[in-house]
Amino acid sequence: MLTDTIIQDTRWQQAGLETLADTAAIATLAHLGLNPAHFEIAVLACDDARIATLNADFRGKPNPTNVLSWPEEDLSADSDGDRPHAPDPGTPDDPQPLGDIAIAFDTCTREAHDQGKPFVDHVTHLVVHGVLHLLGYDHIRDKDATLMEAHERVILGKLGLSDPYE
Template sequence: MKDGQQPDTALIKDCLIESNLWQSASGLEAAIETALDAAQCYVVECEDIRFLPECEVSLVFMDDASIRKLNDEHRGKDQATNVLSFPIDEDADCYGPMLGDIVFAFETIEREAHELGLAFTAHLTHLCIHGFLHLLGYDHIDPIEADKMEQVEVAILARLNFANPYEGTIPLNMLD
């Protein structure tokens, strides 16, 4: 695949808004569409990841209370988080037709964007890419894998003219 060339198949994005808080997020669909398309193009072009035709990702937009329950049930962490990913098969040779679910928490994303001095959609774009990479098996528990995932996120964000979100930050304890 040549630089900038689109994958053979467009990613289907199935969005479910479970919290009315997301009604205030202007440009939500455009941000998600742009982030996922850029991420898919990058991993096809640069990471040699393949997708089946009509590949789909489910995006769920909820509040902190709902994601806190999911985080507790699936990860044993009784706290809200910004994004959770639930891959169907993170070790596939070719991904699809269903990649999995990416779940976002409005209040946490809004608070973090404010604390980081970012526009809400900029932070959401980053988290969308982050969640998508988790569906493909990228992780940040092991330091070597964390470094690789961060490099891919930064490269995708750069293609969208977003600054490196990790630059100048102190590394977080990724085991949390």
Template sequence: MSVHPAVSLALAVEAGEWGDGAATEALAEAALEAAVRDLAEREAQPFPQTPPEVSLVLADDAMMADINSQWRNQPKPTNVLSFPAFPLVPGGQPGPMLGDIILARETIEREAVELGKPVDDHITHLVVHGFLHLFGYDHIENSDAERMEAIETRILASLGLSDPYGDTEPV
């Protein structure tokens, strides 16, 4: 399904109680459209003529714990994982497949309650966060985290959502 002339979204509900998949797909489409627009305009990110594909996998905590254990040696669920199809540095030209973003339903619901925000807002944030990882953005070093969080905050603001980091230290 086309999100924007620059990106194509493939959604798969693999595990968990995601309810209306179409509603989650619409959230992801809006998040990706805003992210593409921001990266193209503000970060001078080039986008190919043929829309690259992003795969969004909706999972539960058990599936996410298995994936996190296999790929990151952390046998616990996490809210989002991103797997770029090809290495990409910020500002680089993406290939035909950007990669996979995987979301874990129970963790997202739990975090949304803890943060006092709607689940849909948290899903939107995590899609943007995962998408930026596919483009080579990271938050390992503080300076990289500050840059990535500023881009996330700007994208979410364009969607009418509040700063997910508020007065916190970079992740």
């Protein structure tokens, strides 16, 4: 598997996060022309309390959020709207770590409900979003956001999911 999922909140097991995360990560890398067998990603499946602590520790924001990501290296583009730098691949026997993602069950559940989306679709989108962050994509600058959202739309469309930005 491309993803190594650490389940801290057992509700994620019932939701099938390990399969969702792997499917979303594989689709994201394949869309970008990267061989998923050459990379690995750690996914922490947690609750709002844990992600709030992580958000406070790493971003200075002591509140829960849906997903956080920590890239192994900074691959971000030099100019707004440019494609990020490509990661150096590993091998199937020694995959290159892309970084870590944490995802909060409570916030994901609440957002999916509030947005009238299936939980599985919302979580898949958030994992795609997190993987893109690991690969240097961001949404702070306008052109970067446009590029990232375009990739999200295409990846999710290939997975048979609706446009999350409509």
